[in-house]
Amino acid sequence: MNTIExxxxxxxxxKKxxxxxxxxxxxxxLDRRKVSIIGSRKPNQYAQQMTHRLASELSRVGVCIVSGGAMGVDAIAHRGAGNDSTIAVLPCGIDLRYPAVNKSLLESIENSGLTMSQFDPGFQATNWSFVVRNEVVVALGDVLIVTQADIDSGSMRSVEFALEMGKKIFVLPHRIGESEGTNRLLADGKAEAIYDIDTFVGKFGMVNSEIDKSDPFMLFCATRPTYEEAVVKFGDRVFEAELSGKIIIKNSSIELI
Incomplete structure (x- = not known):
């Protein structure tokens, strides 16, 4: 069994x-820029469509989507990103595929993307392990997106983790009476609404059809990281790419050429 050393x-x-x-x-x-997407297990049609589009557009600019492998928003986010651009954090042992309805999805992510678990092989999911799993999902992402959530939901517990960690939280704008958890976050000034997906995605990177998607470094550069972030992750590869004319440094950030 593989462990991250x-x-x-x-x-x-x-917390620990x-x-x-x-x-x-x-x-x-794990070297890519990452965004966590979570939400209801029974999203409405609007949330389903917008979740898929957000995940798809973010993955096109080199962002890796992190979620919990659950039904509803989680599964839609994974599928939108594509199996090779997503991380599923499990509430059970890494050798189990839970929930069973997502068995084929999780198997595909194992083969092309990444599944992670802090639980020993054979461990069955329990109420408390979902909470622990959610903390990992939130921690891995640069920001947290909640596309639909009721007030007393697991997604809102994840929001508490994000607030404690100082993560920025983004939500979709919903009608009154729908997704009351995310609407409450907006009313309390604890989240920002995504009114335009193209504008939002543009904050994370640029689309370049010539990017070698098998190259983690180029995918990372597509997300417009700071020069310091790139050097920490890839060292001399940054200097080599700059000298070869593949990237340029503008205002301390990296851009593809």
Missing amino acids: YHLSELDAM YPEKLYYKGNLDL
């Missing part, structure tokens, strides 16, 4: 760093 700085935001992290799949996804 190196330290993930993103998880330092958690996981003792073990099991995985199946492509660890290079």
Whole structure:
């Protein structure tokens, strides 16, 4: 069984760093810029469509989508991103595929993307393990997007984690009486609404059809990271790419040419 042997700085935001992290799949996804997307297990049609579009458009600019592998918004976010651009964090052992309805999806993510779990093989999901799983999902993402949530939902508990970690929270604008949890976040000034998906996605990177999607470095650069972020993750590769004319540095940020 594979375990992640190196330290993930993103998880330092958690109350307690996981003792073990099991995985199946492509660890290079951890080097990508990541956005966490969560929400209702029974999203309305509007949330379904917008979740899929958000995940799809973000993955096109090199962003990796993180979610919890659950029914509803989680599964839609994973599918929208594509199996090779998503991370599923499990509430059970890495050798189990839960929930069973998402068995084929999780198997595809194992093969092309990345599944992770801090629970020992064979561990069955319980009420408390969902909460622990959710903290990892939130910690891995640069920001948290909640596309639909009721007030007393697991998604709103994840929002509490995000607030404690100082993460920016984004939500979809919903009609009165729908998604009352996210509407409350907007009313309380704890989240920002995504009114235009293209504008939102543009904050994370630029589409370039010539990007080598098998190259984690180029995908990372597509998200317009800071020069310092790129050097920390990829070292001399940054200098080589700049000298070869593949990237330029503008206002301390990296852009593809």
